[in-house]
Amino acid sequence: MIDLKDVSYSYEGINALNNINLHIEKGEAVALMGANGTGKSTLLKLMNGLLSPDQGVYRFDQEEITPKKLKNTKFSKAFHQKIGFVFQNSDTQLFCADVYDEIAFGPRQMGMNEDDVEKRVNDCLDLLGIQNFKHRQPYHLSGGEKRKVAIACVLALNPEVLVLDEPMNGLDPRTQRWLVNFLNTLNRSGKTLIISTHNLDLVQELSKRAILFDENHSIAADLPSENLFQEIDLLKKINLVDENYQHY
């Protein structure tokens, strides 16, 4: 489904991704892990077509994604419907007057009639347990509530792939646990999940596969999540844990 071959990217000469080779199958749940500044968020933006590789090829559903193709609005819109992106900072994702309009934004654009939009919005509100916030202004919600609304907005488009940039950041343990269960449910229903996270304790529950980035902005390892803690030396080497780290 997602295929990156020899992909490199740099911001004004500063390397952000270095020779990335990655293949993700439909229905997989993959965690991207690495210390800050190793290129995880850049890779997620690239997968969503917000950035284009300086070198290498990015294919989505066997179709090469190029800046030229993304300039074609029909292609770009169809592509963005298939792959949804939940930003690290939920504030940047919410710009409508109330939560209902925020979730309805996508379905309305897809040309659905207002009854179908209402059903879809209510389904999303129920699914994320935010029915009570329906008419509240997104900006005044708490961090966890905003994250739920941001996920609902993306989910309303029914994308095949859900990309989440550090979704656990700033959430209390209970909401984190709820989100892990929810993402697992989505994955079991067939959605492909690509999640960047620092949370070592939840990664095994979130994904079956962990991709580790090193400080050279390359993939240091691509391994089953269950084997992650057998590779403590590797985790230390890529600065994800220090020498005092203990896993229980």
Add this chain to the structure above:
Amino acid sequence: MNHKENQRNLPDWLLKDENYIPQSDKDQFIGKSILSILRILSKIKSQSEYKTDKFHVNAALKVAFTFLLVILLSLSTSYTFIFVVDVYLLVVLSFMDGKEIIKILSVSLAMAFFTFIILFPYILLGNTYTSMIITLKVLSTLIAVNILSHSTRWNTITGALRRFYVPNIFILVLDITIKYISMLGDFSLNMLYSLKLRSVGKNNSKYGSIAGIAGTMFMKSKEMAEEMYAAMECRGFTGEYTVRSKWKLTIADFIYMLLTIGMIAAFILWGRI
């Protein structure tokens, strides 16, 4: 809610692939807005990066000299003095990076060209000397200011203002403004990215979406301002802000001062001929 409950509650539409063919819509404005914000942010970022001229001249001296040069240029009525200044500026430019030379000259020449166009009717009326000298003054002034801007970081320029008895609170506001333009620019860029990713069809209220982004930006800037003030209060801020900078002159600074004196001498000798 546990797994089983969740799965049982998933709506049918979420379990099926969406068979969606988008309608075409004119929304190039999102892409264009993203590009223009990216350009501004990249300029701010390149300005904030560690940069120094090859001679490590004190920022306060550079600010003072540039200011003096602009005054002398505006007072001068002679081609000779402007040519002397231009020769000096070209020598300074020749020590700079190729990309920076292109940036400085392209901006300065473009502005000088527009000045020439505006003054063109005046030239047709026979006032060639005055028109040409104004155009050359604009060109020299812009090159001088751009050299300062490209060879000195903003924070060292604002720090240098302290030497000229600019009130500290003004320097603080200037520093914070530059910082927050960059931070809010980054925030608005991400909002536009999000709008772009969620614009998967025909948006009948494009202006509504942009107004939403502007509203959120306003709220965010208000919140950031309040949080920053609270943080400053917690660190003992009572309205007084002191900027301290080291003032140590090097050989390069003395040579630079000699150049300044030379430029004043050139103005006295040729500036009013």
